[in-house]
Amino acid sequence: MSNVYDFEVKDRFGNAVSLADYKGKVLLIVNTATGCGFTPHYDPLEAMYKEFKDQGFEILDFPCNQFADQAPGSDDEIHEFCTLKFGTEFPQFAKIDVNGETADPLFAYLGTEKPFNGFGKGLKNAALNKFAAANNKKYGNKTYIGWNFTKFLIDREGNVIARFEPTVDMAEVKKAVEAAL
Numbered sequence: 001m002s003n004v005y006d007f008e009v010k011d012r013f014g015n016a017v018s019l020a021d022y023k024g025k026v027l028l029i030v031n032t033a034t035g036c037g038f039t040p041h042y043d044p045l046e047a048m049y050k051e052f053k054d055q056g057f058e059i060l061d062f063p064c065n066q067f068a069d070q071a072p073g074s075d076d077e078i079h080e081f082c083t084l085k086f087g088t089e090f091p092q093f094a095k096i097d098v099n100g101e102t103a104d105p106l107f108a109y110l111g112t113e114k115p116f117n118g119f120g121k122g123l124k125n126a127a128l129n130k131f132a133a134a135n136n137k138k139y140g141n142k143t144y145i146g147w148n149f150t151k152f153l154i155d156r157e158g159n160v161i162a163r164f165e166p167t168v169d170m171a172e173v174k175k176a177v178e179a180a181l
Contacts, residue, residue, distance in 0.1 A: 003158030004029070007106045009062075010094040012075040017093070019106070019158075025056045026180045027154035028173070029110065031098045031145055032063050033070035034081045038149040042086035044170040048177060049090045055181050056156070059090035062107070064098050067135060067148050071095060098150075099139040110152045111144025114163035119146065125167050155180055 004027065005020040028048075033039065049059050063078045065071040071078060075094055082088040098107040119125040119132070128147065136143045149166035153176055161180065164173050 004106065004109070004154050004160070005158040007109065009060075009096075009104070009106055012079055012092055012094050014094060019060075022058055022060075023158065024156050025058050026052075026156055026177065027058050027060055027152075028177060029060045029106070029152045029154060030062065031096075031107065031148060031150055032061050032082075033065070033067060033148040034063070034073060034078055035070040036067070036148040038147070038166040041149045041166065041170060042082060042088055044174070046086055046088050046090070048174055049088075052177060052181060053090075057177065057181060061088070061090060061092040062098070062104070063092070063095040064145075064148065065095060066097055066099055067132075070148060098145040099136060099143050101142060103139075103142060103144060107144050108142070110160055110163075113160040114152060116143070116146045116150075116163075116165070119165050119167040128167065153177065153180060 005023055007019045008016050009019065011017050045059055063071045079092050082092060096104040098104060119128045132146045147166050151164040151173060152160055153162040155161045162176050
């Protein structure tokens with residue numbers, strides 16, 4: 001695969017969607033969960049979406065239940081939660097796996113292009129490193145994503161230009177999105 005436009009994913013209704021449909025846009029691809037300590041990231045994500053969508057920006061939301069079962073609902077239940085609690089309007093796709101033998105090919109590609117390098121310094125981040133390492137041990141060399149709300153920034157040509165772990169301040173993510181636009 002040469003870039004993200006080569007991938008096809010499923011929308012929350014099970015329909016195939018080619019990422020080539022997003023050619024020419026700056027994308028932020030995120031694996032999410034509704035019951036995670038990082039779930040409040042939906043607020044700044046939606047704010048960014050509203051601010052930048054008219055400039056060719058899209059957020060692609062992929063719920064995942066592989067991290068401590070923090071996205072247990074159906075696609076409809078997850079969508080309802082996100083729209084009612086956070087007012088999300090950006091596209092939400094079918095729930096997927098991002099690690100292991102059943103990892104969605106898009107996330108295997110993203111994680112290979114920009115590998116996980118830890119959650120950063122500090123006591124809280126060190127604790128998350130330990131918890132994630134224990135959770136992800138079962139995926140071995142097919143562990144592409146460290147935790148929920150990992151974000152990948154894609155340029156207008158479909159290239160992966162940055163990876164942001166959930167511990168990265170959302171202001172830093174926004175700054176990178178602005179630079180890519």
